[in-house]
Amino acid sequence: MILLLALPAVMLAGCDKRSEPQGQEKTAASNSAASGDAKADITLESASGMTAVLSYAHHGSAAPSGSFTGADGRDVTLSDFAGRPLLVNIWATWCAPCKAEMPTIDALAEIEAGNMSVIAVSQDLEGRAPVRAFFEQSGIKNLEPYTDTDNMLLSHYQGISLPTTILYDSGGKEVWRVQGGLEWNDEEVAALLREAD
Structure with a gap:
C-alpha cells in the first residue's frame, strides 16, 4: 500500500518544472557521451533551465514485452x-x-522517418481522449497517440519519473535512457541517437 501511495510522488518528481525547453547546454561530458566513451550518468540542461539525466545504467537490457494501445x-x-x-x-x-518537449519529439519523428521509429506512449489513465486533444491543440502530426492506461511500461521501468525516453537498437536492446525534458530535434541529440546504429 505504501508503494502505491509513493508511486504518484515519484512520477510527479520529474514533472515539477513548467518552462519550455530551448536547447541543451553543450558540455564536455555530454560530448563524450555522444561519442560513446562515457558510461556514467550525464546531466543535460536546456537553455531554459530544464534538466534531464542521460543514463547508460540499463544498456543492453531487453525491451519489455507487455502491450499498450494504438490509436x-x-x-x-x-x-x-x-x-x-x-x-x-x-x-x-x-x-x-512532458508537454513542453512533445513538439520537439514530434519534429524528431519527422526528421528520423525512415531511420528509426519514434513513439510517445501516454500513461494517462483516461485513455486516448486527453492525448488526442493535446495532440490536436499542440499541432502534433507525426506521432500516433499510443496509450498505456494499465501503466505497463511505467511498471517495467520501475522508479522512473515522467518524462522518460529510452533508445533501443534494432535488436530491441536498450542503448540509453533520458529522464527529464529535452529539445529532441537538436544536434546534440542527433549525435546521441546515432549510438543505436
Missing part, C-alpha cells in the same frame, strides 16, 4: 517496431515537462 485500439508491443532503432517516450498530458 485504432489495437494492441501494440515494442517488438512490433523491431528491425530498426526505436525511441520510446513515456509521458502524460498532466506532466508539464
Whole structure:
C-alpha cells in the first residue's frame, strides 16, 4: 500500500518544472557521451533551465514485452517496431515537462522517418481522449497517440519519473535512457541517437 501511495510522488518528481525547453547546454561530458566513451550518468540542461539525466545504467537490457494501445485500439508491443532503432517516450498530458518537449519529439519523428521509429506512449489513465486533444491543440502530426492506461511500461521501468525516453537498437536492446525534458530535434541529440546504429 505504501508503494502505491509513493508511486504518484515519484512520477510527479520529474514533472515539477513548467518552462519550455530551448536547447541543451553543450558540455564536455555530454560530448563524450555522444561519442560513446562515457558510461556514467550525464546531466543535460536546456537553455531554459530544464534538466534531464542521460543514463547508460540499463544498456543492453531487453525491451519489455507487455502491450499498450494504438490509436485504432489495437494492441501494440515494442517488438512490433523491431528491425530498426526505436525511441520510446513515456509521458502524460498532466506532466508539464512532458508537454513542453512533445513538439520537439514530434519534429524528431519527422526528421528520423525512415531511420528509426519514434513513439510517445501516454500513461494517462483516461485513455486516448486527453492525448488526442493535446495532440490536436499542440499541432502534433507525426506521432500516433499510443496509450498505456494499465501503466505497463511505467511498471517495467520501475522508479522512473515522467518524462522518460529510452533508445533501443534494432535488436530491441536498450542503448540509453533520458529522464527529464529535452529539445529532441537538436544536434546534440542527433549525435546521441546515432549510438543505436
